[in-house]
Amino acid sequence: MAPVPTPSAQPDDTPGAYVGLASETAERRARERGWATVRALPPGTVITMEFQSGRINFEVEAGVVRRCWTG
Template sequence: MERRAGSFAVFGLLALLAACAPGTAPTPPGPAIPAVEDDTCGAAPYARLIGQDATALERELIMRQVRVIRPGMVVTMDFSAQRINFEIDDNNRIARIYCG
């Protein structure tokens, strides 16, 4: 019985590690920028950055919470209506900007 409990513990640990593996965070669906009524984080002024290289963010002064999400990056599911999320695609371009 003790051996069986140990194997369940190992299985549970492996399942937990798999859940945290890179590339498991789903990309939230939606438009490239939030709709006006959903723009709680003030993302609209940064719409011009969509399609630009991610290094364009280095030249921006953004005085609020910001999160840059790269391909395969593990992202927490916490929601902050004031935070701007910049989603970077596989070509290192800004693909989407959204609040959360």
């Protein structure tokens, strides 16, 4: 049996710290902190829920991060 792959490490970061930031500021900060993928989405966007290590997601409304989660 093949070994189970080990997911790559993701930055030690707090998603809640991005809430309330301007989306441009949040995206720049996330990239500086080492997130491989930064995704900004409008509220209500339909997305798949597969977990991807190294990805941070922002729900952005009126240019401000309203919600943030990893994966």
